[in-house]
Amino acid sequence: MIEPLTPESLARASTFSKPNEVYELYARLRRDAPVAKAEPRGYRPFWVMTRHDDIMAIERDPATYAAGDRTVLLPEKVEAIYEAKYGDRNGVKPLTHMDGPYHRAHRGVTMDWFGPKNLRKFEPQIAAIAKEFVDRMEDLGAACDFSADIAYWFPLRVVMTLMGVPKEDEAQVLRLTQRLFSPADKDLKTQDGEKSASAHDGVRDVFAEFGDYYRALTEDRRKSPKDDIISTIANGVVNGCPMAEREMTSYYVIASTAGHDTTAASIGGGLLGLLQFPDQLEMLRADLGLLNSAAEEFVRWTAPVKHFMRTPQQDVTWHGTTIAAGEAIMLCYASACRDESVFPDGNQFRIDRKSNPAHLAFGYGPHFCLGKFLATMEIRAFYAELLPRLKHVELAGEPTYIESTFVSGLKSLPIRFSF
Numbered sequence: 332m333i334e335p336l337t338p339e340s341l342a343r344a345s346t347f348s349k350p351n352e353v354y355e356l357y358a359r360l361r362r363d364a365p366v367a368k369a370e371p372r373g374y375r376p377f378w379v380m381t382r383h384d385d386i387m388a389i390e391r392d393p394a395t396y397a398a399g400d401r402t403v404l405l406p407e408k409v410e411a412i413y414e415a416k417y418g419d420r421n422g423v424k425p426l427t428h429m430d431g432p433y434h435r436a437h438r439g440v441t442m443d444w445f446g447p448k449n450l451r452k453f454e455p456q457i458a459a460i461a462k463e464f465v466d467r468m469e470d471l472g473a474a475c476d477f478s479a480d481i482a483y484w485f486p487l488r489v490v491m492t493l494m495g496v497p498k499e500d501e502a503q504v505l506r507l508t509q510r511l512f513s514p515a516d517k518d519l520k521t522q523d524g525e526k527s528a529s530a531h532d533g534v535r536d537v538f539a540e541f542g543d544y545y546r547a548l549t550e551d552r553r554k555s556p557k558d559d560i561i562s563t564i565a566n567g568v569v570n571g572c573p574m575a576e577r578e579m580t581s582y583y584v585i586a587s588t589a590g591h592d593t594t595a596a597s598i599g600g601g602l603l604g605l606l607q608f609p610d611q612l613e614m615l616r617a618d619l620g621l622l623n624s625a626a627e628e629f630v631r632w633t634a635p636v637k638h639f640m641r642t643p644q645q646d647v648t649w650h651g652t653t654i655a656a657g658e659a660i661m662l663c664y665a666s667a668c669r670d671e672s673v674f675p676d677g678n679q680f681r682i683d684r685k686s687n688p689a690h691l692a693f694g695y696g697p698h699f700c701l702g703k704f705l706a707t708m709e710i711r712a713f714y715a716e717l718l719p720r721l722k723h724v725e726l727a728g729e730p731t732y733i734e735s736t737f738v739s740g741l742k743s744l745p746i747r748f749s750f
């Protein structure tokens with residue numbers, strides 16, 4: 332008999348290779364144990380919260396719930412390595428790991444750059460990249476692995492282009508990203524077919540390598556700034572001073588990685604949704620004006636970021652259970668995205684959901700995803716190019732999922748198609 336999942340299962344990367352079982356666990360927890368304790372071996376204990384409204388309330392109260400104490404779930408062994416190396420169990424210091432005015436000041440460095448007004452300038456460039464990847468799909472003939480061959484690479488090219496990373500360095504940055512986000516998944520391949528590194532390698536020096544990589548580009552953009560993300564970060568001023576080295580490297584890391592696996596998962600997951608709900612595919616083909624709400628639904632339905640954590644600064648009580656100050660809470664965004672109290676038909680894929688009420692796949696509150704506009708813009712651009720050209724598409728095999736407790740989505744989506 333297969334053992335049902337428990338809160339402890341959320342600390343096992345392999346759990347996420349079977350998303351339906353995870354959604355069943357989330358539904359059970361929402362119903363019976365909205366505040367559940369998890370004590371997995373090899374991890375400090377943590378609380379698991381799964382209800383939409385609870386997660387939103389926690390995110391809305393950053394003074395009580397700090398993001399920076401314990402931001403994502405890491406094995407104790409990894410935390411110990413980070414502590415020894417950086418004096419902080421969290422390791423790096425990107426926006427997601429900051430709090431209060433310090434966070435606001437750093438977020439301010441790129442906030443306008445990621446805003447709709449600035450990003451609209453890049454719409455033609457993103458549309459051209461979408462065309463390049465749909466052309467690549469057409470060149471592959473009648474079948475491909477949509478996730479591994481197409482969806483994975485398109486957002487990478489977009490982010491790298493907007494960052495200002497030279498094309499020939501993309502594979503290197505991708506390898507670093509994979510080691511950061513999915514170190515447990517040994518199957519992931521780079522574009523040149525090389526296996527991604529082991530978890531141990533990932534911990535040992537991935538940040539140092541990111542730092543080394545971006546150092547030269549920082550120098551370059553300080554001398555001759557361009558209209559790209561690297562220039563914005565390299566010349567960013569926080570409280571009147573240039574950013575500290577660790578914060579700057581962390582900023583590069585989050586800007587170049589946060590929008591990659593996540594957007595790829597949403598583009599791949601969106602196609603799977605359209606294949607599993609063919610009426611939705613027909614509806615979208617008939618009216619590309621639905622792409623705005625469809626892009627939101629792709630992200631809600633896929634919810635690639637499985638969690639972030641928050642740490643109460645004082646004792647708090649939820650549903651009769653007291654969580655002591657300093658004990659971390661895992662916010663399960665993917666659960667919130669299917670919470671029946673907000674989405675009565677949450678397991679249905681519906682591209683015309685009117686308001687998609689605060690679906691939480693992009694988080695909420697002061698840390699709300701900075702790249703939300705970019706991500707949805709990319710999804711729209713890709714499907715606006717693909718759908719008018721695609722005559723037929725069907726599943727050609729079993730989809731598989733990336734094994735990661737943090738960012739997980741489709742690893743493989745075999746399809747047959749004609750243009």
Ligand code: HEM
Nearest residue numbers: 426427589590593594636693694695698699700701702706
């Ligand atoms: C579908 C794609 C994406 C999803 C599902 C996603 C999801 C998230 C989530 C859940 C958070 C944390 C929010 C919170 O703590 O409340 C976040 C933060 C962030 N995301 Fe995204 N993201 C996506 C795409 C992007 C893109 C394209 C970029 C930029 C290139 C980006 C950059 C960031 C940054 C910089 C933060 C940190 C914001 C802060 O802490 O102030 N994301 N994202």
